Amino acid sequence: MTAPKHILIVEDEVPMAEALDFKLKQAGFATTVANDGAVAIEAVRSTAFDLILLDLILPKVDGFGVLEEIRKRKIKAPVLILSNLSQQDDINRALGMGAKDFLVKTNIQISDFIERVKKELGA
């Protein structure tokens, strides 16, 4: 039996982080939650994740800062942006910095989002 895929959840909104943590664990993934950008950077430095879910508006270091770090460290794990920012230049910027996809929280139900993650990890 292989080890479960390890997902980093970067989300400052605690109920959301908890919902994601709950659903992903339910789906059989291992999770680590980071509630701000600084913790997230710390996490990606120490741990190799299979997938990173990244919010953009975060305390301390914002999502773009985290993306910058990920790019710097040449981390291969796909990054899905899950944010309520929806302006085109934010989207372009994030995708330009290496994010795999950009999903708007209000536009997607959590169960649909879990399906998207599963698909990404080939589960």
Add this chain to the structure above:
Amino acid sequence: MKPKSKYGVGQQCWPTFEDARDAILIADVKTGRIIDCNKQAEILLQRKRTEIIGLHQSDIHPAEEKTTYKKVFKRHVQTKGRDPFEGEIVRKNGKRISVEISASLLRRPGNGYVLQGVFRDITKQKQMIDEIRASKDRFQAAFESPAVGLAIVGLDGKWLQVNPTMTRILGYTKKQLESGKYQDITHPEDQEKSRRMMIGIATGKTNHVRFEKRYLRPNKTVIWAMIHASLVRDAQKKPQYVVSIIEDITNQKRSEAALLESEEKFRKLADKSLVGIYIIQDGIFQYVNPRMAQIFRYRPSELIGKKNVIDIASPQDRDLVATNIARRITKKVKTVHYRFNGQTKFGDLRRVDVLGSYMVVNGRPAIIGTLLDVTEDERKDYELRDRAEELNKFQLAVAGASDHIIITDPDGMILYANRAAEQITGYKVDEMLGKNAGQLWGGKMDPTYYKQMWLTISQEKKNFKGEFENHRKNGDTYTAESSITPILNKAGKVIFYVGIERDITKAKEIDRMKSEFISVASHQLRTPLSTAGWYADMLLHEDAGALTEQQKKFVSEISRANQRSIALINALLSVSRIDSGKMLASPRSVNLVSIAQNVIAGLKPLSERSRVRMEHSFDPKIPNITVDPDILSLALQNILSNAIKYTPAGGKVSLKGKFCDNEVCIEVHDTGIGIPKSVHDRLFSMFFRADNARSKDPDGTGLGLYIAKSAVELTGGKIWFTSTEGKGSTFTFTIPANPPKTNGNGTMSKELSTIL
């Protein structure tokens, strides 16, 4: 009976010797002694023949003349007599008698020569001659008088005698004149006239003529003369000669000609003058030139001698005119210059400028003046003043405008800059004049942008609108919204440019902040909504355990309300962005078909839920169009979702994409509930919802069509619809294949919201 002569000399030479009418004395040439005489000689000398014979020829002449007569006798002997001559004899009583003596040398047969003298008593003739001479002298005195030129002219025209004045007048010497005829020096043009006059006189038709003629002087100058010619006849009334009195009237003629000429000149001047000229006497026009009459719409004949001056003044200016005339007539002032309102024959007003002067005409006071119609001039003056005032207003407005305004020459050199230009750029006007904006605050952007601008204003000669990133004198960057307009002359050539700039740095900053606010607000509002949504979703997925049917229904209501809230917030954010002008597009070349298919795909869940069939077809000729894909999607999404929402289950929504006239035309037809006629004109209004729409979908925001219309119009397109209530609707919108140029090049592009 023949007179007996002692010596038979008389008888021999002249048988009528004794009876001759003249006295005949015969003297011996050698002795000079008288040897015979006739009876008349006795009578002439008042001596007996016997007394006479034996006297020396000189004894019969005055004693003091004896020597002279002896010499004359000798000369006569030598010349054989002939020439009669005047002499004197002395009678016995001492009385002297004038005689005409003619001597002739005669041969005495066989005894040499005698001199015969024939003596005629000419005392009477002498007396007559003396009398004549006396009168002639008197005449001569008159004749020689310098007052007038006098000439005696023969009937053939020969100058018989001229006086010194005459020679002075004509310029020829007496000798020159008296050797020729008057015709010789008569002016060619006056020859005929002179001839006629002379014939008139010479034939006795008239005794006296008076006429003017010209003579040519030796120096070829012309003199004018007045001729008074009188015929002189002899005792038999036969015309003898002509006496002419000649007056030099050259100067008179010259001044007459000059006068005529100057009168002619002034008459012409007056007739052609653009200035009215008049003479007033006794308040009545004595003279007006044509212009004067014309100004007041009269003919000169209607004014002269008929109209009073105040007839041509407007009623309110009559006192003024009358006073000014009185002032001049009474010589209180010699010249008056003023303006008054005149009145034409037809009652319309003319503004006139008058300069009148006092003068005397026919010994009585009068006014001569000139009058100018200044109606037009004054009107122009007023117009000019008005215009100047207006211009001044404009200048003040431009100078004080809050926008930066500059005027440049066709090369872009600054000719004028207002105060705002100083405030905005930080340069003083003096620093700007003669420079190009590029040397001051401009020139910091992509050269192609400036090239485009110059192309527009100098080649296309059109207004250019655009945003410029400029630098103030202190180096700060500012954003200017500019409008540059070429000003053309009549020939269509650019004479200068007017540039108006507004510093929109602050407005841009505010916009940026607003945009940020909207972004943050959308984030902050949506985060709790999505959290609530997610938990409702988890409940419905029974992540927290199985739900009863009632629990499921309740959670579904929460989820539906949550979705509604999210939809409303998204729509409001779209509106806010469109309205604040933030949805400035990033047009790029896109494929309409793929965009439309994406939108349709996104709406598939909705259409399936609503059990509405969707069809689409696209004209293969549709090219790639230059448009912001998000705007296009926004419009499509709102129209299509509306069509689905308001079509009952089993209905159909069809989309057709066409291409014509360089624009793409999208037609969305549905078999839905339709739109009541009464609300057609309000349909695109914000928050408006038709009653039938409300009952069909109570959750609608009333913003969909407003957003669709705003989005279409942002692309430069148009949107409209046709609908029949109960049958369905067709919404059509167009998108230009190429974006309108109003945004200049792409520098104004801006991030686009896709809050959906």
